[in-house]
Amino acid sequence: MNKIGSILGLSIATMVVALPASADNDPKKVAIKARQGEMSIRVFNAGPLFAMSKGDMPYDAQLAEKLANNLKVLLSLDNGRAWMPGTSTDEYANDTKALPKIWEKDSKIGDAAKKYKEAVTALAGDAGKGLDALKAKAKDLGEACKGCHDDFRKKEKN
Numbered sequence: 001m002n003k004i005g006s007i008l009g010l011s012i013a014t015m016v017v018a019l020p021a022s023a024d025n026d027p028k029k030v031a032i033k034a035r036q037g038e039m040s041i042r043v044f045n046a047g048p049l050f051a052m053s054k055g056d057m058p059y060d061a062q063l064a065e066k067l068a069n070n071l072k073v074l075l076s077l078d079n080g081r082a083w084m085p086g087t088s089t090d091e092y093a094n095d096t097k098a099l100p101k102i103w104e105k106d107s108k109i110g111d112a113a114k115k116y117k118e119a120v121t122a123l124a125g126d127a128g129k130g131l132d133a134l135k136a137k138a139k140d141l142g143e144a145c146k147g148c149h150d151d152f153r154k155k156e157k158n
């Protein structure tokens, strides 16, 4: 085995050991974890943008541009597999908040995803152009996140 081969061999061996411990062997649970992970990265990047637009954090043009661009880059991933059928609260009540209506035949989740994509694209263009520009676009972004959560994510216990 050459050097690269042995490095790869080593990392594959490490993955094989690490995978069951981190995510379970059930591919559907792995998918649920993946989409929740993507959502965590969304909030990690969107959080400071919301904070800046509310005045909870000083406006920083460079940072705002970077975070908005991260959201855009994240959208370029095709993570459709993370939304495989059979992974809703019906089947995995303890693991997910994704409501079964996401997968219904006439599901409107595509519209919510489209709205989100438009909000991210607009934000990525404007976030670095001053606080007022950020505010307007971050508001649309927040509404896009919330709109989808209201319709397709199970509410916290109340």
Ligand code: HEC
Pocket (backbone or CB within 6 Å): 032, 035, 036, 037, 039, 040, 042, 043, 046, 095, 096, 097, 098, 099, 109, 112, 113, 116, 141, 144, 145, 146, 148, 149, 152, 153
């Ligand atoms: C098109 C629908 C949709 C959009 C848009 C959306 N989300 Fe989500 N989000 C969901 C669904 C569905 C879940 C539940 C996923 C699950 O539990 O399997 C979720 C879960 C989450 C979670 C919890 C993740 C976890 O660890 O359980 C966070 C945080 C989150 N979303 C943040 C955001 C933020 C921030 C935005 C906007 C920047 C956003 N989401 C946009 C549908 C959406």
